[in-house]
Amino acid sequence: MASKFETLHGRITGNGTRTVVLSHGFGTDQSAWDALRPALDAHFRVVSYNLAGAGPNGEASYDPRRHSSLYGFADDLVAILDELGIDSCIYIGHSVSGMIGAAAAAVRPEPFRRLILIGASPRYLDEPGYEGGFTREGLEALHAGMAANFQAWGAGFAPAVVGVPGHKAVDEFCRTLFQMRPDIALAISRTIFQSDMREIATRLERPTHIVQASRDVAVPMFVAQWLHRHIDGSTLDAIEAEGHFPHMTAPDEVLRVIERRLDLAA
């Protein structure tokens, strides 16, 4: 049987004794790390993979039941760490991978030395006293749009969520988004937006660094502050950037935060 790492098209680059694990967000694949990767390669052994359902031939790795919750994705992550014998790593997760990493680290803290969560959200829906950024009606409209015409929806969604019209990240996001089979994209999007990982996030005991773009349509600053308040000993770095993909649109700013938080001497 193919290993999880192979099935998820895992890649290893860089030189270093310490390991960084990169896990991308919804609609992208591991190529989303291309801008950050060279700088990380200089310090670390860098492991990346595609989330189930994402990347070329993503449908082969996706199981509608296993991946009906973020825990299924967390199991994939833990399986990869076990396969590669990684007993200590720095985990960098973007968007949904923030909570995938949080879930994995909450239940299997041992291999996670540190976590860096970029644009992470434990709960996307608004509630009294909690500003997730989305209303139930808004989400239903979003999913109805996805279901009706995935391409048209994606073409409209991409510039809005990337936040920097004309940036090459918009094209990149479109490319990787449309790589997904539309029904799988819809199912994963539903899983993400319906998830409530607040409780599990608060169980995170490993040092956690939250990185949040100042104007992100998917994740309001309220959410980043909520995570910061509820994860013991966490740090929050708000970077002056537009959109949900600062690691693609403002990689230098993100890198500066990572370097500072990981004490990487220049």
Next chain:
Amino acid sequence: MADHTDGLEALTRFARIASGADIAIAFEATEGGMALPLAAAPEPPPAPFSLGDCRLDATDWRLGAIPAEGVRLPAAVLAALGRPAREVHFIPTPIAEAPRSGILLLWAAQTARRCVCPFRSDVEQGIPILTSVFSQMLSDRRQAMLRRVMSDRFDDLIGSVPAGVLVIPGDGGPALVNPPASALLGLATGENDAATLAQAMRRLRESCVNADALQTTYAAVVADVGFAVKAVWDLGDRQFEVDSHPVQGDGRNGRIWVFDEITAQHRLEQELRRLAATDPLTGLSNRRQFAESGGAMLRQTRADALPLAVLMLDIDHFKSINDRFGHPVGDVVLQATAQRCRAELRQQDLMARMGGEEFAVMLPGVGADEAAATAERLRAAIAAAPVSADELRIEVRVSIGGTGRLAEDRTLDELLGRADQALYTAKRTGRNKVVFE
């Protein structure tokens, strides 16, 4: 279905308390290894997880719980436990379609105090005795779930089709009615009790234009539980092709009715039939329709012992009208002739344009004498006033030959032949007159 859930939950709670575990999770898992938690104590059950990651199968559980390091527990299960696991116990409860089902018991690390009940180990050992009960409950629960999933799918399916669909289960349970069928029958969408549904269907059927024919159709098959019938329910303004057949399966599945609206096709069909039967210029029946309806009229009047007469009517010198004034004017003359005749005839009389300037009329229930009087009325109506076409006023005359049915007449052609002969006589003897054979 609630019973299955409650029973399973109660048993899961009991297993947890009896074993002193911090969490008990009852799940079903197929050969493929995806575990679907059905009950957990404490609640709620965790999200589905893959057994492939857990290595549960590699352990001999008859020896009791093992340290948690011996298995790899899924994130969903550990998240439900809420703390790191110290010990794990698994009780396989295989069921037919889900052989990897079972109950997972977890003890958390840093548990304040382990139960020191002297019977504890016995109780823990006794849990496997519950295996068969668990299996039965899982099995029932699975069946109930499958039924619900099928029912949900069925609802989605029949809710999406434009046809009216209703399903009457064979076990006396409530019937399912989809939105188009509920609108048609005046019922609620979804479940309806069988009696209400039957009443609504009878009401609809009896309101049909063809209620009597439908009554006959269904009366013939009602005794056969396996009957399959397709019939058109004609509601006057709307028509439905109604298909009824038993649902394939184990025989408890009952019967499905599908109401397929065919109003548009029906109208089109009627229109095509009318066009095929009609002479487009005069709107009268054509020769084909005359042969069909006339034949029926002949048979019917003979069966009812009623008289019947036939007229053949021909416009005098029509060729010269055409030649002098042109075909458009000739057409107006043909139309006027048809209208004036039709105005003199009764509803039940049949008039057709047989071709050119020749018409035929059938007068059911009318004898030769009365028919001769009718023919004379027709002739006079046409001769009474000229026909106006554009600025022209054209004098039109007709010759009519007629005959009454004789006892020995067997075919329409025999009558038409005699009427034609009489018409020929009328033409030969001066035109603008009626001759009867």
